[in-house]
Amino acid sequence: NAGVTQTPKFRVLKTGQSMTLLCAQDMNHEYMYWYRQDPGMGLRLIHYSVGEGTTAKGEVPDGYNVSRLKKQNFLLGLESAAPSQTSVYFCASSYSVTSRGGNEQFFGPGTRLTVL
Amino acid sequence: GQQVMQIPQYQHVQEGEDFTTYCNSSTTLSNIQWYKQRPGGHPVFLIQLVKSGEVKKQKRLTFQFGEAKKNSSLHITATQTTDVGTYFCAGLSLNDYKLSFGAGTTVTVRA
Numbered sequence: 001n002a003g004v005t006q007t008p009k010f011r012v013l014k015t016g017q018s019m020t021l022l023c024a025q026d027m028n029h030e031y032m033y034w035y036r037q038d039p040g041m042g043l044r045l046i047h048y049s050v051g052e053g054t055t056a057k058g059e060v061p062d063g064y065n066v067s068r069l070k071k072q073n074f075l076l077g078l079e080s081a082a083p084s085q086t087s088v089y090f091c092a093s094s095y096s097v098t099s100r101g102g103n104e105q106f107f108g109p110g111t112r113l114t115v116l
Numbered sequence: 117g118q119q120v121m122q123i124p125q126y127q128h129v130q131e132g133e134d135f136t137t138y139c140n141s142s143t144t145l146s147n148i149q150w151y152k153q154r155p156g157g158h159p160v161f162l163i164q165l166v167k168s169g170e171v172k173k174q175k176r177l178t179f180q181f182g183e184a185k186k187n188s189s190l191h192i193t194a195t196q197t198t199d200v201g202t203y204f205c206a207g208l209s210l211n212d213y214k215l216s217f218g219a220g221t222t223v224t225v226r227a
Contacts, residue, residue, distance in 0.1 A: 040125065042217040042219040043159070043217040044217075058214070097208075097214075098146075103147075103149075104164060105161065105215065106161070107158040108158060109158050
């Protein structure tokens with residue numbers, strides 16, 4: 001199993017450009033998440049999905065859109081990139097979200113995005 | 117909303133010494149998880165604590181969940197160079213089952 005994969009690994013954008021980050025998981029997980037990681041701020045949840053066809057806002061959703069058309073894929077879009085969106089983006093997935101187990105999150109390798 | 121605070125932000129440790137990182141939540145948690153991120157890598161799940169007062173060990177790592185389920189700690193004994201990285205706690209809320217991550221403790225080890 002590949003686990004959670006992300007493409008691309010690195011990207012440099014100019015202000016105002018758009019791009020889509022792709023996340024794929026082969027563990028048949030229902031729940032998927034997009035985080036951004038900035039120095040000293042830990043991981044902040046951008047958007048998440050509780051199943052195919054569903055999406056919801058996280059802690060820092062502004063400037064991002066997501067789609068979950070297939071269970072195994074979760075896409076993160078930046079319509080008009082800004083320098084403040086320079087960050088490392090991690091996708092994660094989990095089997096469940098309850099305390100009964102299976103709620104640990106599996107992370108992808110990350111995408112390092114720079115917006116000039 | 118729920119906030120998870122983690123201290124210290126940085127921990128510089130002499131090889132062989134012990135250290136502890138602490139995690140505090142503003143609200144009662146359903147459970148708490150710990151992750152480790154090696155430099156340049158991605159977070160990797162270490163352990164989950166669910167019960168009030170629970171203590172779990174993984175070799176030299178001891179994880180503890182507070183009685184009120186609002187705080188947790190990770191204690192590492194006899195630190196080794198393989199312990200280098202950032203350790204995150206993440207609290208699962210009672211209401212919406214979302215994980216809130218602490219800012220992490222970045223550990224460096226002096227040989």
